[in-house]
Amino acid sequence: MTSPGLDILAIGDAIVDVIATCDEAFLAEHDLPKGSMQLLSPRQADALYAAMGSARETSGGSAANTMAGVAAMGGQAAFIGQIADDQLGKIFAHDMHALGVAFDTPPLASGTLPTGRCLILVTPDAQRTMNTCPGASHELRADALDEAQIRAASILYLEGYLWGPAGPRGAMERAVAIAHDAGRQVAFTVSESVCIAGRKEGFARMIEAGGVDLLFANEDELFQMTASSDLDGALAEMAAKVPTLVITRGPAGAIAVERGQRIDIPAAPIPTLVDTTGAGDLFAAGFLTARCRGVGLARQLRTGAIAAAEIISHFGARPEADLKAMVAL
Amino acid sequence: MTSPGLDILAIGDAIVDVIATCDEAFLAEHDLPKGSMQLLSPRQADALYAAMGSARETSGGSAANTMAGVAAMGGQAAFIGQIADDQLGKIFAHDMHALGVAFDTPPLASGTLPTGRCLILVTPDAQRTMNTCPGASHELRADALDEAQIRAASILYLEGYLWGPAGPRGAMERAVAIAHDAGRQVAFTVSESVCIAGRKEGFARMIEAGGVDLLFANEDELFQMTASSDLDGALAEMAAKVPTLVITRGPAGAIAVERGQRIDIPAAPIPTLVDTTGAGDLFAAGFLTARCRGVGLARQLRTGAIAAAEIISHFGARPEADLKAMVAL
Secondary structure (H helix, E strand, C coil): CCCCCEEEEEECCCEEEEEEECCHHHHHHCCCCCCCEEECCHHHHHHHHHHCCCCEEEECCHHHHHHHHHHHCCCCEEEECCCECCHHHHHHHHHHHHCCCEECCCCECCCCCCCEEEEEEECCCCCEEEEEECHHHHHCCHHHCCHHHHHHEEEEEEEHHHHCCHHHHHHHHHHHHHHHHCCCEEEEECCHHHHCCCHHHHHHHHHHCCCCCEEEEEHHHHHHHCCCCCHHHHHHHHHCCCCEEEEECHHHCEEEEECCEEEEECCCCCCCCCCCCCHHHHHHHHHHHHHHCCCCHHHHHHHHHHHHHHHCCCCCCCCCCCHHHHHCC | CCCCCEEEEEECCCEEEEEEECCHHHHHHCCCCCCCEEECCHHHHHHHHHHCCCCEEEECCHHHHHHHHHHHCCCCEEEECCCECCHHHHHHHHHHHHCCCEECCCCECCCCCCCEEEEEEECCCCCEEEEEECHHHHHCCHHHCCHHHHHHEEEEEEEHHHHCCHHHHHHHHHHHHHHHHCCCEEEEECCHHHHCCCHHHHHHHHHHCCCCCEEEEEHHHHHHHCCCCCHHHHHHHHHCCCCEEEEECHHHCEEEEECCEEEEECCCCCCCCCCCCCHHHHHHHHHHHHHHCCCCHHHHHHHHHHHHHHHCCCCCCCCCCCHHHHHCC
8 A cells, every 4th residue: 555655645725824712702703603614705814813812823724734744653745735925835835845745836926816824713622713714725726736746646635625616626636537547545534615515516426436435524524414314324324435434523533434344443532632723634644644554444543543632732733742653653 | 100001112123933843963953052043144044944844933023022921911012123014024913913012113015125034943952042034123213113102101121132233223222312301211131142242332332321221131141241250240240330130040040130139039930841932031021011010129020930931831932821810910
């Protein structure tokens, strides 16, 4: 399953996170459902930013966080995503390179859309509410793909947040065709944006057509993608359509179903829950890195749980501890 | 001592901190003396940034950190400093406003120098090595001063890092004249850049001329500013020139000398030493906020020690805990 060159190539949002704490009243006042992700226009983003507290900035993006995690655990990772030629774009590119993630997507010319940012509000219960102003990130087009790189990666990993806008969706569909032509696996992480009517049907068609080999979703998303109202039924319904299904359940742990085998694991213990931003991203990082090492399904799940536990014990969605030592693959 | 409008107005560098961890070998390889601050050209900064690890960004600047601390403790604070009209400048301005610090210095037009940044490398022993690319920050000029604001503030607080470049130094000298004309106190925090030959003589002349009412320095800087080689002698020499002298000594605590009275206090205890960036800045914030509340000299010192302890127990130089509750002024 390993490739000499590249374990995992991801396509996703290239954005900088702007993280501040807030109380529940702030979310209510700004009509932001806790735990959700909404897209903001530049004007909406400016208004919310003006109202929110003093922030810290770190490179973000769901699939980019996952690649940061893969690299931190010793995997060979690459990323495709659209930045602009501006200060936030330079920060995003620097952090990818500093982590050892190959990232060569040319920036949009300056004076066009700025690099995307995600205003993340963390409440005292450690829940994150994300408000994304995608900017350049949604301008990703198929001509930004490096076909040879896609062919070289054992796994192509696609981010659900990019399934919404037509341009990036087209790029991802093209990438799936290239990966499958090269005999590679395609992993897809569902997001709320995949679950919106219209997009959901298109996504369901891709699954039916065999476009997805490995599907990551959380429990809520699983229910939104299936007709079942109980967990066992929903798992069975989706597992019939994808060779490998991985469902994260927050503090309740995670489940994988593969070739008729189902494994449930508990969440990894953490000292203090600080900020759940990036939990799913790092779970996927651990699972995929372990998978590329050829370990068994239970170990893949457990590695995901360890990586997720690290990320939720501090602010921000990029690893801070020595993940490689923690997962000991 | 309190003003109905404003407790403290600071003039200082307006920069964004870019914080990454590194090992001792990295400092040696790049010829960076640990614990120092050096100025980098844009090209040098780009080269160091390319070599350093994945970073987090927070608004910084020594005096700006101090004003963030004053506001966090409930003081009325304002800041004058030069940003550019770019993404990092917007981050800096947002964070000042979000903290309740008045900040109205108009940005430089875009296309000129960018907003300054400080590449901060934190070694495992929690020492910070700072590499500043000042950009727009050193373009501060006297015409950016708001004379009415200076007259309204009980204390004018000046940052030694801006004593180097001629333009900002001229602005600070003009501000001192305005503050003294209005019967206000002038506080000055020494930095390494004040201690360089040439600058040191000019600074000594300002002190001799009564330009400084309250001087903050660390022990090293005190020795560089005096002819004495023992602490008691150095304190006596400098205390003869400034009405209030405050010397910080890291883990050895702090000393204040005022009207012939000398008070020594120990450092405040901390759970874990993580990053000493901002220790002096926040010490000054606590001292000045307490001073504006009219408490005694020992309480001013202790408040400084509590604020410094908070800042060195996490990454970054802006307060994260509820400082107002911690200092209970």
